[in-house]
Amino acid sequence: MRLLIIEDERELAKSIAKYLSKENYIIDIANNFKEADQKIGDNEYDCALVDLMLPDGNGMDIVKVIKDEQPVCGIIIITAKDTLDDKVLGLEIGADDYITKPFHLAELNARLKSLIRRRNFSGSDEIKFTDLTIDIDKREVKVYGKLVDLTKREYDILLFFISNKERVVTKETIVEHVWGDDSSVFDNFDFVYTHIKNLRKKITENGAKDYINSVYGIGYKFSVK
Numbered sequence: 001m002r003l004l005i006i007e008d009e010r011e012l013a014k015s016i017a018k019y020l021s022k023e024n025y026i027i028d029i030a031n032n033f034k035e036a037d038q039k040i041g042d043n044e045y046d047c048a049l050v051d052l053m054l055p056d057g058n059g060m061d062i063v064k065v066i067k068d069e070q071p072v073c074g075i076i077i078i079t080a081k082d083t084l085d086d087k088v089l090g091l092e093i094g095a096d097d098y099i100t101k102p103f104h105l106a107e108l109n110a111r112l113k114s115l116i117r118r119r120n121f122s123g124s125d126e127i128k129f130t131d132l133t134i135d136i137d138k139r140e141v142k143v144y145g146k147l148v149d150l151t152k153r154e155y156d157i158l159l160f161f162i163s164n165k166e167r168v169v170t171k172e173t174i175v176e177h178v179w180g181d182d183s184s185v186f187d188n189f190d191f192v193y194t195h196i197k198n199l200r201k202k203i204t205e206n207g208a209k210d211y212i213n214s215v216y217g218i219g220y221k222f223s224v225k
Contacts, residue, residue: 001024001025001026001046001047001116001159002025002026002027002028002043002044002045002046002176002177002178002180003020003025003026003027003028003045003046003047003048003049003112004027004028004029004030004036004039004040004043004045004047004048004049005017005027005028005029005030005048005049006030006036006048006049006050006051006054006059006062007029007030007031007049007051007078008031008032008051008053008054008055009051010031013029013031014029015105016049016105016108017029019105019109020105020108020109020112023109023113024139024152024156026156026177026178026179026180027180028043028045028180032054032055032056032057033054033055033056033057033058033061033062034056034057036050036054036062036065037062037065040062040065040066040069040070041069042176043176043177044070044073044173044176044177045066045070045073046073046074046116046119046163047073047074047075047076047112047115047116047119048062048066048073048074048075048076049076049078049108049112050062050063050066050075050076050077050078050095051077051078051079052077052078052079052090053079053080059077059079060089060090060093063075063077063090063093063094063095064093064094066094067093067094072119074096074115074116074118074119075094075095075096075097076095076096076097076098076099076108076111076112076115077090077095077097077098077099078099078101078103078108079098079100079101080100080101096115096118096119097111097115099111113136113137117136125137127162129162129165129211130208130209130211130224131143131144131207131208131209132162132203132208133145134158134159134162136159139155141155141158141203143203143206143207143208144206144207144208146206146207148202148203148206149202150199150202151195151198153178153195154195154198154199154202156177156178157174157178157192157195157196157199158199158203160174160177160178161211161212161220161222162222164222165222165223166221166222166223167221167222168215168218168219168220168221169219169220169221170218170219171189171190171192171193171219171220172189172219173219174189174192174219174220175189175192196212196220199212200212209224211223211224
């Protein structure tokens, strides 16, 4: 899962990122409106944490940008404001949740997990896809009840595929989503083939069908067809 933290308080942004990184999220940080707008244009996110008070713009406008460009991205507003009007306006323009500073990071994490489950996996902690079962909290994958030993990258790729099943995704999109800002250090994305080859082998050797379909010249499609 890839997150964008939009927060002008740099230490708070770092604290949130450090805490959530333990949950194996890929995290990008934007400290102002301009940075946030650029990252939203360059990357796809599962969720964004948006501070309303930015030095060079209004967080509400960023919420609108996200809803226009990435409608499936979940949004949690983070702000020092605690007025009913701000809360209602944020929810009306497309935010999914609202948390007021100061807050406990554990509460933010719980709300984030709940939001991602609601938006991507119908509110369930467990995803079932034909003969695959994925426990999101435990980060475990099973085939017919048998645990499959996946690396972190293989697991993240599989979850990304299932979140985008029946859609064609490019190698570039996979790398940007799974490797985050580290993707910029790669000259090409051919190494993705090796990760997907290993993922496909582990899944099929444990009895599952091969759902990863190569789309020539474009990327891959996770599908039962």
